Amino acid sequence: xxxxxxxxxxxxxxxxxxxxxxxxxxxxxxxxxxxxxxxxxxxxxxxxxxxxxxxxxxxxxxxxxxxxxxxxxxxxxxxxxxxxxxxxxxxxxxxxxxxxxxxxxxxxxxxxxxx
Amino acid sequence: xxxxxxxxxxxxxxxxxxxxxxxxxxxxxxxxxxxxxxxxxxxxxxxxxxxxxxxxxxxxxxxxxxxxxxxxxxxxxxxxxxxxxxxxxxxxxxxxxxxxxxxxxxxxxxx
Numbered sequence: 001x002x003x004x005x006x007x008x009x010x011x012x013x014x015x016x017x018x019x020x021x022x023x024x025x026x027x028x029x030x031x032x033x034x035x036x037x038x039x040x041x042x043x044x045x046x047x048x049x050x051x052x053x054x055x056x057x058x059x060x061x062x063x064x065x066x067x068x069x070x071x072x073x074x075x076x077x078x079x080x081x082x083x084x085x086x087x088x089x090x091x092x093x094x095x096x097x098x099x100x101x102x103x104x105x106x107x108x109x110x111x112x113x114x115x
Numbered sequence: 116x117x118x119x120x121x122x123x124x125x126x127x128x129x130x131x132x133x134x135x136x137x138x139x140x141x142x143x144x145x146x147x148x149x150x151x152x153x154x155x156x157x158x159x160x161x162x163x164x165x166x167x168x169x170x171x172x173x174x175x176x177x178x179x180x181x182x183x184x185x186x187x188x189x190x191x192x193x194x195x196x197x198x199x200x201x202x203x204x205x206x207x208x209x210x211x212x213x214x215x216x217x218x219x220x221x222x223x224x225x226x
Contacts, residue, residue, distance in 0.1 A: 004158070031212065033214075037219075040218070040219070041218055042216045042217055042218045042219070043159075043204060043214075043216040044216070045213040045215070048212055048213060055212070056211060056212070056213060058213075059213070091158065091159065093159075095212070098212045099210070099212055100166070100209065101147065101166060102212070104161075104212075104214065105161075106158040106159035106160070107158050108156070108157055109158060
């Protein structure tokens with residue numbers, strides 16, 4: 001069974017440009033999460049989808065970030081316009097159920113560099 | 116809010132040495148605690164977990180015990196191998212699904 005996949009693996013863009021990250025969760029997983037790790041600091045939660053609905057978006061840093069999960073399958077995270085401080089590794093994870101007892105399976109991450 | 120503090124790295128050990136990576140947490144209620152590992156070029160993998168006080172999680176020779184009295188979940192391994200070289204993240208989950216992570220500790224094991 002395929003794991004969580006993310007595309008692209010790396011992205012280098014100029015400040016002010018737009019970037020869209022994609023995450024394909026494990027088939028059948030209703031729960032999808034986005035996290036990011038900035039500058040070697042802790043990994044921080046961004047948001048949580050249940051199917052196509054945003055269950056918790058308390059970690060989204062500002063309105064330059066837009067996450068979607070149309071149809072409840074794959075998800076995209078768009079950053080527009082990108083700023084220097086957006087550089088980091090963006091991780092996607094999925095789980096079958098909700099709550100702390102359900103294991104979250106992580107993708108390899110997308111490394112974003114904003115110049 | 117919830118927070119996780121783990122020891123700064125990098126940690127460099129010789130093969131077969133004993134490993135301890137300290138992790139303490141702050142949380143309301145009774146969170147579940149996790150150790151995740153990221154091998155070079157790969158995503159995060161769940162290494163072990165504990166869901167209540169005094170539980171011991173174990174996997175691949177690694178162990179961690181949920182200590183409520185000291186709010187700690189230290190990771191230990193009796194004899195590390197070169198293949199254990201990776202970044203280790205301590206994390207917790209409260210009643211919500213989201214994970215709160217520490218900053219990660221890089222482990223380098225040499226021959």
